[in-house]
Amino acid sequence: MNFDIKDVKTWNNRDNVEVGDKGYFSNNIHFLDDIVSMNLIGAIEEIDENNVLCFKKNGAKNFGFFLPIDAVKKKEIKDELWH
Numbered sequence: 305m306n307f308d309i310k311d312v313k314t315w316n317n318r319d320n321v322e323v324g325d326k327g328y329f330s331n332n333i334h335f336l337d338d339i340v341s342m343n344l345i346g347a348i349e350e351i352d353e354n355n356v357l358c359f360k361k362n363g364a365k366n367f368g369f370f371l372p373i374d375a376v377k378k379k380e381i382k383d384e385l386w387h
Contacts, residue, residue: 311375329367
């Protein structure tokens with residue numbers, strides 16, 4: 305999977321997503337790629353305007369980073385042996 309870091313939502317740009325949006329959640333930007341690879345998708349349950357950990361998912365704790373599912377692209381795999 306592949307995504308652009310500019311597509312990750314935080315408290316600063318939380319107005320660009322809505323409750324119900326599906327995607328990937330993390331509190332550590334370095335682990336977001338792993339979470340995408342494991343396909344751990346959730347939906348935004350609540351957006352807290354007063355907390356940097358503003359994205360709540362599926363009754364879990366709040367998260368600081370949210371990557372919308374439609375911002376993730378599949379990686380193109382080239383078979384080097386055949387080219």
